[in-house]
Amino acid sequence: MATKKRNAFYAQSGGVTAVINASACGVIETARANKAKIGKVYAGRNGIIGALTEDLIDTSKESASAIAALRSTPSGAFGSCRFKLKSLEANKREYERLIEVFKAHDIGYFFYNGGGDSADTCYKVSQLSEAMGYPIQAIHVPKTVDNDLPITDCCPGFGSVAKYVAVSALEASFDVRSMAKTSTKVFVMEVMGRHAGWIAAAGGLIEDHGIPVIVLFPEVVFDEKKFLARAKTLVEKHGYVTVVVSEGCHYADGKFLAEQGTRDAFGHAQLGGAAPVVANMIKQAHGYKFHWAVADYLQRAARHIASKTDVKQAYELGQAAVKLALKGHNAVMPTVDRISDKPYKYKIGMAQLSKVANVEKFMPRDFITPDGFGITPKCKRYLLPLIQGEDYPRFKDGVPVYVTLKNVPVAKKLPAFELK
Amino acid sequence: MATKKRNAFYAQSGGVTAVINASACGVIETARANKAKIGKVYAGRNGIIGALTEDLIDTSKESASAIAALRSTPSGAFGSCRFKLKSLEANKREYERLIEVFKAHDIGYFFYNGGGDSADTCYKVSQLSEAMGYPIQAIHVPKTVDNDLPITDCCPGFGSVAKYVAVSALEASFDVRSMAKTSTKVFVMEVMGRHAGWIAAAGGLIEDHGIPVIVLFPEVVFDEKKFLARAKTLVEKHGYVTVVVSEGCHYADGKFLAEQGTRDAFGHAQLGGAAPVVANMIKQAHGYKFHWAVADYLQRAARHIASKTDVKQAYELGQAAVKLALKGHNAVMPTVDRISDKPYKYKIGMAQLSKVANVEKFMPRDFITPDGFGITPKCKRYLLPLIQGEDYPRFKDGVPVYVTLKNVPVAKKLPAFELK
Numbered sequence: 001m002a003t004k005k006r007n008a009f010y011a012q013s014g015g016v017t018a019v020i021n022a023s024a025c026g027v028i029e030t031a032r033a034n035k036a037k038i039g040k041v042y043a044g045r046n047g048i049i050g051a052l053t054e055d056l057i058d059t060s061k062e063s064a065s066a067i068a069a070l071r072s073t074p075s076g077a078f079g080s081c082r083f084k085l086k087s088l089e090a091n092k093r094e095y096e097r098l099i100e101v102f103k104a105h106d107i108g109y110f111f112y113n114g115g116g117d118s119a120d121t122c123y124k125v126s127q128l129s130e131a132m133g134y135p136i137q138a139i140h141v142p143k144t145v146d147n148d149l150p151i152t153d154c155c156p157g158f159g160s161v162a163k164y165v166a167v168s169a170l171e172a173s174f175d176v177r178s179m180a181k182t183s184t185k186v187f188v189m190e191v192m193g194r195h196a197g198w199i200a201a202a203g204g205l206i207e208d209h210g211i212p213v214i215v216l217f218p219e220v221v222f223d224e225k226k227f228l229a230r231a232k233t234l235v236e237k238h239g240y241v242t243v244v245v246s247e248g249c250h251y252a253d254g255k256f257l258a259e260q261g262t263r264d265a266f267g268h269a270q271l272g273g274a275a276p277v278v279a280n281m282i283k284q285a286h287g288y289k290f291h292w293a294v295a296d297y298l299q300r301a302a303r304h305i306a307s308k309t310d311v312k313q314a315y316e317l318g319q320a321a322v323k324l325a326l327k328g329h330n331a332v333m334p335t336v337d338r339i340s341d342k343p344y345k346y347k348i349g350m351a352q353l354s355k356v357a358n359v360e361k362f363m364p365r366d367f368i369t370p371d372g373f374g375i376t377p378k379c380k381r382y383l384l385p386l387i388q389g390e391d392y393p394r395f396k397d398g399v400p401v402y403v404t405l406k407n408v409p410v411a412k413k414l415p416a417f418e419l420k
Numbered sequence: 421m422a423t424k425k426r427n428a429f430y431a432q433s434g435g436v437t438a439v440i441n442a443s444a445c446g447v448i449e450t451a452r453a454n455k456a457k458i459g460k461v462y463a464g465r466n467g468i469i470g471a472l473t474e475d476l477i478d479t480s481k482e483s484a485s486a487i488a489a490l491r492s493t494p495s496g497a498f499g500s501c502r503f504k505l506k507s508l509e510a511n512k513r514e515y516e517r518l519i520e521v522f523k524a525h526d527i528g529y530f531f532y533n534g535g536g537d538s539a540d541t542c543y544k545v546s547q548l549s550e551a552m553g554y555p556i557q558a559i560h561v562p563k564t565v566d567n568d569l570p571i572t573d574c575c576p577g578f579g580s581v582a583k584y585v586a587v588s589a590l591e592a593s594f595d596v597r598s599m600a601k602t603s604t605k606v607f608v609m610e611v612m613g614r615h616a617g618w619i620a621a622a623g624g625l626i627e628d629h630g631i632p633v634i635v636l637f638p639e640v641v642f643d644e645k646k647f648l649a650r651a652k653t654l655v656e657k658h659g660y661v662t663v664v665v666s667e668g669c670h671y672a673d674g675k676f677l678a679e680q681g682t683r684d685a686f687g688h689a690q691l692g693g694a695a696p697v698v699a700n701m702i703k704q705a706h707g708y709k710f711h712w713a714v715a716d717y718l719q720r721a722a723r724h725i726a727s728k729t730d731v732k733q734a735y736e737l738g739q740a741a742v743k744l745a746l747k748g749h750n751a752v753m754p755t756v757d758r759i760s761d762k763p764y765k766y767k768i769g770m771a772q773l774s775k776v777a778n779v780e781k782f783m784p785r786d787f788i789t790p791d792g793f794g795i796t797p798k799c800k801r802y803l804l805p806l807i808q809g810e811d812y813p814r815f816k817d818g819v820p821v822y823v824t825l826k827n828v829p830v831a832k833k834l835p836a837f838e839l840k
Contacts, residue, residue: 012598015599016595016598016599018591046601046602047602049601049602073594074591074594074595075591075594075595075597075598076598076599077598079597079598079600079601080598080599080601081599081601081602081603082599082602082603083602163818163819166818166819167724167819167820168718168721168722170819170820170822171438171494171495171717171718171721171722171723171724171820171822172716172717172718172721174493174494174495174721174822175436175494175495175717175720175721176717177495177499178432178436178495178496178497178499178500179435179436179496179500179501179502180499181466181469181499181500181501182466182467182469182501182502182503183501183502187717189718205818205819206819208817209819209822210824273696273714275714276693291716291717292714292716293713293714293715293716293717293718294693294695294712294713294714295713295715295718296592296711296712296713297591297592297595297596297607297711297713298588298591298592298609298713298715298718300595301588301591301592301594301595302588302591303591304587304591304725305724305725307818384817384818387818387819388817388818389818390812390815392810392812395810397628397804397808398583398586398625398727398804398807398808398809399583399586399587399590399625399626399629399807400587400590400591402590402591402594402629404630
C-alpha cells in the first residue's frame, strides 16, 4: 500500500448498466471517507481513453448529494468506452503513457469498473508496478449485465436486467393471453447475451406464474424443428406462448438467428434482430399471429425497475474495492460470495485478477432443462435472490430524477497523446 | 333506466392496456355498491365474442380482494378480442343473437371497454333498444393507448404508455450518451401508434432533460433527407442522438417505413420494424454505430411503471359508466374533461356515442414543432399531467403480484351459436 497519500483513478468500461454508477458512488464515497490515505478521485472521461489522453474529471468538484445521486442513476456518469489495451509487448507506448499520466497526477490507485475485457485491462495495469517500476494498485470493480465473470457469484448490473426481463415478460405474457382468442398467440422478446444465456434465463422465471414460456439460450444450439413443435404444443394447450430469445441464439454452424441473410430493398444486408426471425418462423410454420419486442438498451438502462439487491451489491463492491486497496491489495477484484439461497446470504470476497481476466462463465448445463427450452429449479434458486426488492428512484414531472454531473476537467500537465 | 333490478354485461375489446382492468374494477365495484339496481355483472369471455357465444363469466364468484387487485393488474382479465360487429342491416343475425343472450340472462346494462372500433360496436348495441325493441342501456368505457378517441381529453391506457416511453427513452438516452465516444451514437426506439402520434410525442418530453431527440410522427410525412441532416446536426453537436419513431411513420406515398420490401434468405417478405430501418438508414448515410429497440407489448403492458393519474382516471371512468347507466343514460361514454393544465384539474363528463364512434383524434399541428421533429411547449403542457405519479403494484419474489381471476362460467341456456 502507498505509504503516503496518493490520488485515485476510477473509470467505467464497456457497456454500461443500471447500477454501474452505484459502484462509482461506492468508490467515491469510500475514498472520501478515507481522506488520510486517498487524495482526490479522478475519473477517466470515457473510460481508459480518459487516462491515455489525460482527460481526467475531478470528482472532488461534485457535491456529496450529486455523488449520492449516482446510486440511483443508470448509465456511466463519466462516459464509458470500448477499448482494450493490447499486451505490454504489443503496445508499450500506451503503457508508458499511462504511467506518465499517473505520475503527473500522483495516481496510486486504479479502480476499473467493467466486465471481462476490462478485467484484462485492469490486470495489465496491475502489472505496471513490477514490469515498469511504477507503484500502482489496480483493483477491478465487477460490472456486466451478461453475468459472465468467473469466481463472483453474480455481477452487478445483471440482477436489474434479470428483474426487468422477468417483469416485462410477465406483463407482456398477460397481454398476449388476453388477445390470444382472436389475435396474437405468440409473443417473442429478444434480450441481450451474445455468449451467455443468463439474461434469457430470467425469462424462464415466469413459468412459475403460470405462463407457457420457451427460452432460447446461446448455450443451446437452435433446433428449428424441435422449437416449432414445442411452440405448437404450448399454443394448443394454453392458447398462446411467450418466447424469450437471447441475441446470441445460433444454429449448429455458429450462425446467429439474427443473421438470416436478410436484405433490404436495396440489397444491403440488414442487421435484424433474432426476435422477428423467430416470430416469422412460427408464423410460416403454424400461421399464428405474433408480436415481437427487442428490448436492447431499455433492459440494461432500466434503473426505474432495478433490483434492490443488485443496487446494494453494486455499491458494496465499489466500497470493497477501495477497502481492498487500502489494505494493500493489487490485481484483485471484490466478489459476491453466496452463502445461502434461502434466506439469501452473501459476503463480499476477493478474487485474483489473473483468474478473472478473459474467462467467461456460461450457464451450467444443469441450469437448463433437458429439452433446452427452460430453466431448472436449481437455476431458479440461483436467480430469485438476485431480482429481489425494488429500489425506486425519486420522480419529478413524471420521470425519474437522474443526475448529470458537472464533470469538471483536471488541468492537463502533459503534451497531447494520439490514440491509434 | 331499468325500473327493476337487472344484470349487467361488461366486456373488454381491442388491444389491452396497463389499466383497462382498473376500469373493470371501477365498473364491478360500483355495480356491487348498487345491488338494489344492478344484479350480477357478467363479463364476456374474450369481449363481444363472449356475448355472441353465450360464454359469460360470473364476476360475482370473485372475491372483493380479487376485484380490487384488478386495479393493479395489466392486460384484459376476461380476455379481449378484435371483432367488429357489422351494421344491423348487414348482419341482423348477430344482433338477434345478442338480444337472445341478453334476454336469457336478463341483461339490461351493456358496458363496453374499448377504443374507436369498440365505440362503434357499443353504439350499435345501444340502438337495439329502439331498432329491435329490447330495452338495454349501452355505455362505452374509453380505453386506448393510441389516445385517439374524440371529445375526451385523454384515453385511459395512454398516460401509462406515455410515461413508459418518456422514462425508457430517458434511461436509454443516458446509456447512449455514455457510450457515444467510441461506440453507439444513435439510439432508435420504436413505439406504437399506427395513425396517431400521441405515444411518440411522449418521447419528445426528454428534450427538457437535455437529451437531443428526434420524434417521427405518423402525422408528418417522412422526409429522409431532412431527417438525416437533422440527425447529423445533433450528433455533431451532442455526440449522440435518440430517435423515437412511431410504427406508423410513413413516406409521402403512404408506405410505412417498416415496409421496406425487406426479404429474408428465402425471399419471403419480412415484417420488420421501423426502428431497424431508421437505424440502418443513418448508418448508411453517416456511418454512426447504432442500437435500436422495439418496445411493442412491453410498452402497453408495463403496469409496473403506470401513471398514477392514468390508473385513477381508468378507475373513475369505469365507475362513471355505471353511474351514467343508473341515471338512465344510453349510447354515451364518460369522458375526461380537462379544466386546467397546471395545477392539473379535470372532471368526468359525458359524450354521445354517435359523436365518438369512428372518429380518430390526431395530434394537432400546433403540438408538433414546425420542422416536424419534435413537440411544442403546448404539447408538453398537455402531456405532462398525464404521466404524473407512480402507482407501483405490490411485488413478491421479485415480480409484481398480478391477479388471474377464476373466471367461472355462467351456465348456458341457449343453443350454440357459430361465429362467421
